[in-house]
Amino acid sequence: MAVYWWPSSMVSLLEKWMRNFIWTGDVDTLKAIIVKWDKVYKPKEEGGLGIRRLRDVNLALLAKQSWNIKHGSSRMSDFLKARHLGVDKWLGDLSIKEQLNPEESFFSDFNLKVAVVISNFSFPLVSSLFMQNVFTTAESINLPQCEVEDRCMWSCTSSGVFSSASAWNEIRRRNPKVHWYSLIWKAHLQPRQALFGWRVVNGKLPTDDLIKLKGVFLPSQCSLSQSAKESIFHIFLQCSFSMEIWKNFLKCFGVSWNSHASVLDLAIWWKRKQRGLAAKEPWLAGFVLILDNIWKERNDKRYEQRMRSPSLVFKLVKSDLQEVDINLSRLAI
Structure with a gap:
């Protein structure tokens, strides 16, 4: 493998299998809403998944x-x-x-x-x-x-x-480092949770607005608040159900909620805000765990017709923090 130039057809096929496996777990199954490969192959510090482009490895x-x-x-x-x-x-x-x-x-x-x-x-x-x-x-x-x-x-x-x-x-092609990568990859998270947080920051979840861009037109409504059309921005940053969870979490740190233009904007603010906090680990991990629990609640409501209250979902966030061995003794949780 290290002594010859890999055929371009072989590289293309292997990278196609890699993409399919990352998103579906099956090398032969293609998923519609994914992050572009040019973003995936970058180091984690530069906003990618740390996967290396095969041609660069070959060289x-x-x-x-x-x-x-x-x-x-x-x-x-x-x-x-x-x-x-x-x-x-x-x-x-x-x-x-x-x-x-x-x-x-x-x-x-x-x-x-x-x-x-x-x-x-x-x-x-x-x-x-x-x-x-x-x-x-x-x-x-x-x-x-x-x-x-x-x-x-x-x-x-x-x-x-x-x-x-x-x-x-x-x-390899160099890219600027992103400020939010430690929220995703250095916050005592499970790999599944970290990957989910990375997808949210990159704006790639199968929400109604993105499915519509793929040519599938269905009635759209937020499953949590049932008050607006569904989008990543609405689910995580506008929905009254989600807002209550965010505010309850921030209240434990004595921090007030501010409006944000996107999840990426929230991630940058969240990372910057941790500098003045004593309990940094639960703050950093909480960002992705809140996103993860909000999305799971959305899926339970939409596909299982099961709905929990914001206070109960907040308790699930606290339980997730304890599962990753984060000390909550300094917080009023």
Whole structure:
């Protein structure tokens, strides 16, 4: 797997199976309302699920193989590599051969070895301005005073040792870090709960408004308050049923409820608000647990015709906090 270029058709098929399995648990079943793959494959700190794009992994593994051939000491690497002054990229991104102007004639043979050019750490006199700059740069390199083996260092790790992970991190497309990821992935949550919270923040739940965008037109009504059309914004941020749960939770921390333009906006506010709180763990975990219980209550009401009061759902949130071993002794819950 680490020594050849993976066929594009194979990569596409495997990533299709990965997408289907994430959303349905079956590689052959497609789900209509999902988060775009471009968001899924990003690291969690950048708003994704931490899944790596297969082509990037393929390139990182090939880079490791190339590094081992170039800088390894095995018989195979000795057979394949040829380290020469003119063709090695030891002064930057380009070799001397690639940087040298066509009219420069210092090297008649670019297979010239370093030992031939350097004699007792003294460079020869040359008229070429380019080669003078090369020699000046080489002389500025600090060499160790003790007897150690000269080796190439990988600049993307602090140890100088090549790793596939560091190569992947350089290859992949970088994105800004999101402020809310610790609410989802560092809040003592079960994986199912964390994944659900991630979907809500990304606005991808099968609510009536999103189902309508897929061409399915059905009568829409909030199952909790039965007072408006259903949307993610209404269920979690406008519904009177949900508002009572949010306010009861915030009351335990002495925090007042503010209106928010979206669940993402609420997540950013929630993360910022925890800085001034003594009981940070229950506050952080409570964000997703409230969302999760509101959604479960919505499904019970819509599909099971079972309805609990907001106060009872709030007790379920407290029970979930205790199940993940969060200490509630500091709170008035």
